[in-house]
Structure formats: structure tokens, C-alpha cells
Amino acid sequence: MQYMLAVHSVDGAPQPSPEEMQTAFAQVDRLNAELQSAGAWVFGGGLLPPESATVVRVQSGATTMTDGPFAETKEQLGGFWVIRAKDLDEALVWAEKCAEACMNPVEVRPFQDTGE
């Protein structure tokens, strides 16, 4: 099974201090190494803020591009991991470590059947 562990940031929530950011980065680096050595790592990374996003739509052959993220939602995807785990319990153990390392809540979602 593959799971996405998504980190959401809430728009307007207090920004972490530069020191806290540095701590989180260092923790996430260590965790990534642990995920890789455990064979659970598939992919992962942090995203730049939603203002850097562009939305592309194709409707009846016509392409339009708009500035900014999809919707004016309060919560925005800030980064994510894709991991390999044998079941939800194993994924939840990683999610706990991820939430602790990046100091944010983590949403665990299974991928559609990949036939793996």
C-alpha cells in the first residue's frame, strides 16, 4: 500500500519563528533518512506558499490559466510524503513521527490501487 502523508498549514495561523523552522527542517531531514533506510520512502517534499501556484484548466479544448491556488480554503497543502506501508497501522506510526518532526498535523490518505 502507498499512503500520502499530507501536511496542511492553516492560512493566517501564527508563523513559526526562524529557530522553530530550523528545528523542523533538521527533524524532517533525520526522519527522511529513517524512512529511506526503512524502505518506506517513495517521495516527499515541502511546497512553496500557495501564492506561487498556477491553476491550469482545459475546457472544450480551450486552456485557461489562473493565478493562485484552487480555492480560497483556509487550509493549504504545505508539503507531503508518499510512503510505502503494509497497512494503516504502519502508516500511522510514520504519520506520528512526521507530525512530530514537522510540528504540524498530518493527514494520512491511501492511494488508489496501484496494482503493486
Place this chain on the structure above:
Amino acid sequence: MDLAGLYRAEYGRCVATLTRLLGDIGLAEEAVQDAFAVALEKWETPPPNPGAWIVTTARNRAIDRLRRESTREARHAQALLLQHPDEPAEVGPVRDDQLRMIFTCCHPALSPLAQTALTLRLLGGLEAAEVARAYLVPEATIAQRIVRAKKKIRDAAIPYRVPEAHELPDRLPPVLTVLYLIFNEGYAATSGPLVRTDLCLEAIRLTRALADLMPDEPEVLGLLALLLLSEARRPARTGPGGELVTLAEQDRSLWNRELIAEGHDLVRRCLRRNRPGPYQLQAAINAVHTDGDATDWPQVLALYDQLLAQTPTPIVALNRAVAVAEVHGPAAALAAVEGLELPGYHLLPATRADLLTRLDRPAEARAAYDEAIALAGNQTERAFLEARRAALDAQPSSQP
């Protein structure tokens, strides 16, 4: 032949075993339902071990069905079946299967309502309508929760296993809640006759299995003691005509002394550990009720005070009020229940009605009985409340 009774008794056990064999709850349920359909056609009288027959038939039906399908689940289930080629002639390690099932149903990734609904459906064999009545919610809500929870178990790959020791502190509390609710549904059924013995015995059986698995968890022992001490009084709870008999009026010689002795022994073991929790406190209250010839109400009230401090819920406050009435009188108890909010719960107006009767306020008591009768889904409790209301009419009131 009582196929409905057999279905109720065997459904959960068979689905639990088939889930292990097939790796999927939905497939297991279909296979077990198929097997019961075959039983309905074929059985003149049930075979000596109907559960084993159902499991074997369900397994064979599942193989037939899977051969015709080629989805990933079907291939996976076929592969699993081939790993256990000989086993299902017997029901197999049933105890472990049912523990696996209860931990899967009570997984913290599922909502509390989904956990209970799923456990009652899959282990208790209740229909969605019965679960809905137990929870005072529409049947469609429960049916949808059950479907959604089963889908999440499959999609998110919630495992089918008993958790490791270090996981138990997080995984155990929802399981205890669910077992307690199953017993309660059996002890005061929300519909039909008062007691559904099968559910009570099922809850006790599963709790015993849990206590064997976790003898060092005092709340598991506390829950088992609570269930045994309640079960012990069951023979005295209804009279010859099936009518409800209150604790004060019960014939104590009908109580099951063996279960009481076992329950008291468990409560003493809990006391020695000195880590009281809500189930241990409720067990201690029941131990006081079943000790000697009459209840020591001040002790019961002291235990309820402790319970209310740990779990300040309106239900505990309501039950505590009954002890308050015995120790400090009905007026103090009525003050304690005013302001409690338990929408749809018949025992709140029933308790108020009793207290108002004792305070000689018949008009208000009658209104409270009317409210309680309208809410009571269980015919025995309804009959009891109607008799109380009728007694109110028979007595001349001191008020104009």
C-alpha cells in the same frame, strides 16, 4: 428450526473467521449470507455443529464466487484461501478471530459511532435498524456509517489483528466502550423483550477473552466484573409474567451466587491494584448492591461521587441521583436531575416521575410518566412504566 436464532448466534463468529480466510469483511459477509441461504434450503434440522457447517459452506461459496471474478480483491482473497487449505472444517481459532475483529471494528481511525455500529453488526449480528434504535439515530444514518466504515477498513488497509502490548493503552478504551454498549443493549434491549440474553452472553464472552489476553489491565477486569454482577441479577429482574422487578423488590435468592462470587473476587483484585477507572467504579457499585441482604446506599453514593468526578456525563449524574434519593431523599435527588439533558432517553423522565411520585406531586409525575412511556422502546419497560402511572391514578392524591 430456529434459523433466525442460529443466524444471530453464529453470524459474528462465522464472519470473523471468514474475514481472516478471505482478507476482506465485505467478501466474508457475502459468503456467510450465501451459506445461510443454502442452509435455509437444505436443512431439515441443523447439523451438530452449525457454525462449522456455515464456515465450510461459506468458504466453498466464496471460492466459487472468486473464480468468476478477477478483481484485485478476488485474487488476493483466493491467494489467502490457498494458504489455509484444510483448516475451515473446524471453526478454527474462533477466540482470536473475534478479538481481531473487535480491534479492527474499534480502530481509532474510525469514528466512535462507526466503531460501535460495526461491532454490533459484525460481532453481535444486529441489523442496522436494531443498532439505530440502540443509538437513537435514524436507520439510514447507521446503515451509511456501517457501509462507510467497511469501505475505509478496506481502502485504508486497517489491519485485521490483535494489537501489540505497547499499542494497547490507545487501542483498548474504545473496545471496552463497545463491549459495555453491547451488554447494555442486551440487558435493556431498546426494542422487543427486556433482555436479549444472547447479546449479554456475547459481551461477557468477548470480555472474558479480552481479560484472558490482558490480565494486567484493571479496567478490563473491572468491565468483566461489572458485566458478571449485572448478569447475576438477571433471573430476578423479571417476574413470572415477564414484568420488570426493581432492585429493591427482587428476590435475592434468585441471583446467581457463582457469578456474584466471581464478580466480587474481580473487584477485590482491582482494589488491590488501586488504579480505579470508570468500569472498576461501576463494578464496585454493583458489588455493594450484591453484598449482604440490602444495599449500603451511602457507600454507593460515595462511589458515584468518585465516578462522576472521573466521568462527568449526564448518565452518571442521573444514576447518582438514584443514590442521592436513597441517602438524602427525593427532593435532593430531583434537584440533582433538573437541568440534565438526555434527549430521547426514557430513564430521565422515568426517574423524575418516580421522584415526583415520592414527593406526592402526581400531576407532574403523570406527565413525566407519559414522556417516559413515549420514549421507551422496550415493551417490558413500557409496561412497567404504565403500571406505575396506573398506580398513581388509583391512589387518591393529597393535592387538589
